[in-house]
Amino acid sequence: MxxxxxxxxxxxxxxxxxxxxxxxxxxxxxxxxxxxxxxxxxxxxxxxxxxxxxxxxxxxxxxxxxxxxxxxxxxxxxxxxxxxxxxxxxxxxxxxxxxxxxxxxxxxxxxxxxxxxxxxxxxxxxxxxxxxTTKTLKEKVIHYLVHHMNEDGELVLPVSVEELSRIFGCARPALSRVFQDLEREGFIEKKGRRIRVLRNPLEDGKI
Amino acid sequence: MxxxxxxxxxxxxxxxxxxxxxxxxxxxxxxxxxxxxxxxxxxxxxxxxxxxxxxxxxxxxxxxxxxxxxxxxxxxxxxxxxxxxxxxxxxxxxxxxxxxxxxxxxxxxxxxxxxxxxxxxxxxxxxxxxxxTTKTLKEKVIHYLVHHMNEDGELVLPVSVEELSRIFGCARPALSRVFQDLEREGFIEKKGRRIRVLRNPLEDGKI
CATH class of the missing domain: 2.60.120.10 (Jelly Rolls)
Structure with missing residues (x-):
């Protein structure tokens, strides 16, 4: 440093x-x-x-x-x-x-x-x-995904959804719901911890 | 300081x-x-x-x-x-x-x-x-209430539930659910922003 x-x-x-x-x-x-x-x-x-x-x-x-x-x-x-x-x-x-x-x-x-x-x-x-304290849960998740994905938009969550919900300071079901929403809206594909970002919502102006 | x-x-x-x-x-x-x-x-x-x-x-x-x-x-x-x-x-x-x-x-x-x-x-x-990042939402709410209540266990939330959910980094409905749970379990009475803590769950060893 x-x-x-x-x-x-x-x-x-x-x-x-x-x-x-x-x-x-x-x-x-x-x-x-x-x-x-x-x-x-x-x-x-x-x-x-x-x-x-x-x-x-x-x-x-x-x-x-x-x-x-x-x-x-x-x-x-x-x-x-x-x-x-x-x-x-x-x-x-x-x-x-x-x-x-x-x-x-x-x-x-x-x-x-x-x-x-x-x-x-x-x-x-x-x-x-x-x-x-200033982002909605959905915004936090998107920032997290975009920050951790590789050039092809892929990432493997390094921790469980349970652990991730701690990091975001929310309940596990709330986090699962956000992942479901993002999948339904066509932003991501998710299989277990493996996630592919199909469109970047931050560039889409969608959040 | x-x-x-x-x-x-x-x-x-x-x-x-x-x-x-x-x-x-x-x-x-x-x-x-x-x-x-x-x-x-x-x-x-x-x-x-x-x-x-x-x-x-x-x-x-x-x-x-x-x-x-x-x-x-x-x-x-x-x-x-x-x-x-x-x-x-x-x-x-x-x-x-x-x-x-x-x-x-x-x-x-x-x-x-x-x-x-x-x-x-x-x-x-x-x-x-x-x-x-280390507390569940319920723990955060209880700490917040116990920290802000007066000697009689009463407090008036200084901000809206919407604003409070930002502070706790969660969705508003999740926070409302926690308040409902605490009321149902007999820990608090809540009328609008006015809250009375009936039993202190931190001293109860309940969380």
Whole structure:
């Protein structure tokens, strides 16, 4: 996500400690306090959210070079909002927060990079929230299909309709109805998870 | 939101320019580039999001002392995601971004305050997003009611069911069905927008 980490990293490495995690190892638990800045150097991490009723939801994959939970590090009572797990063998640079603040004040580029990283994450999360609260379910589904289809207009849903209804924040039957409507109106063909978009409703001006 | 702005502001005022806006005046348009840091000193601002089809959605009220769109100021291509309008006569301190960066590097307290402000906004937006994507519609409605009711378990919906269905990201009929279910199950009484929560399903362990 950030450009030019190279030069900045060289400097950062002197001030932190490199931790190694084996594939599958837990890096941080949801609810753990955020005491240090974690910069993923090698490997990859996955994050999952565990809800009160124990339901686990995959959230994201973190790839190098990225700061873990950068947007929350300096919040008032900072805790990890998700479990962070090594997806493969990984190396992570850990820098104490106070030390990191010192470095931000000394290095304008690092400060800009960090602020940009936080802002970009903020932008992505805000846009998702806008999307979820301002679109009708039908609009969400169409945007999703058009975004995920290949050049021939085909896609295989990566998750079940049940899971998808969670992502869209609606009931499963409501989502099934939208798929049926889109099929009836001749926009898509759907066989199980395999979908072909026949006409793009966004270009049709139909929604 | 931020504590102790007093001392910091005294210093900031020397480096910026105070702008005044009359009630109803447009401060920034959605899509305007974010060129400077705007700190609301007096009055209040409201923000509204205009969607592609021209639909206007009220988003938020900003009160002193707060930075406008702090989470987006340093994103890669920073633009205002909403219209910003003076809700009453208001005074706003404007500081050029480069100058503000200089100040962040000189003043550890200002840096911490700014990072905390951005992180707090990030936390709020992320939590809303988690809420929308991990709860069933019924759970969302119950959380909403319990959060908005008074000590006697009563509330008046501040918006129409239509508007509320947008907030929950569902169709209006689905939301009406949830209200009917909750009434049938003896959790609420509903007359128009006036709702009384008879038993709290969250304490009942029913959801």
């Amino acid at each position: 950030l450009r030019g980490w190279g030069v900045l990293l060289k400097n950062l490495l002197q001030h932190g400690q490199v931790l190694t995690f084996r594939e599958g190892e837990m890096v941080r638990y949801q609810g753990d306090p955020i005491d240090d800045i974690l910069v993923l150097l090698e490997g990859s991490l996955r994050t999952e959210h565990v809800s009160e009723n124990g339901k686990v939801l995959e959230i994201d994959t973190i790839r190098p070079v990225q700061i873990v939970a950068s947007g929350l590090v300096f919040s008032r009572d900072p805790v990890y909002p998700v479990n962070v797990i090594a997806k493969e063998d990984s190396k992570i640079l850990s820098i104490p927060k106070e030390k990191f603040l010192d470095l931000l004040m000394k290095d304008r580029n690092l400060l800009l990079f960090f602020l940009e990283d936080v802002s970009e994450h903020f932008r992505i999360v805000s846009e998702k929230l806008f999307f979820l | 931020l504590r102790g702005w007093g001392v910091l502001l005294k210093n900031l005022l020397q480096h910026g320019q105070v702008l005044t806006f009359r009630e109803g005046e447009m401060v920034r348009y959605q899509g305007d580039p974010i060129d400077d840091i705007l700190v609301l000193l007096e009055g209040s601002l409201r923000t509204e999001h205009v969607s592609e089809n021209g639909k206007v959605l009220e988003i938020d009220t900003i009160r002193p002392v707060q930075i406008v769109a702090s989470g987006l100021v340093f994103s890669r291509d920073p633009v205002y995601p909403v219209n910003v309008i003076a809700k009453e006569d208001s005074k706003i301190l404007s500081i050029p971004k480069e100058k503000f960066l200089d100040l962040l590097m000189k003043d550890r307290n200002l840096l911490l305050f700014f990072l905390e402000d951005v992180s707090e906004h990030f936390r709020i937006v992320s939590e809303k997003l988690f809420f929308l």
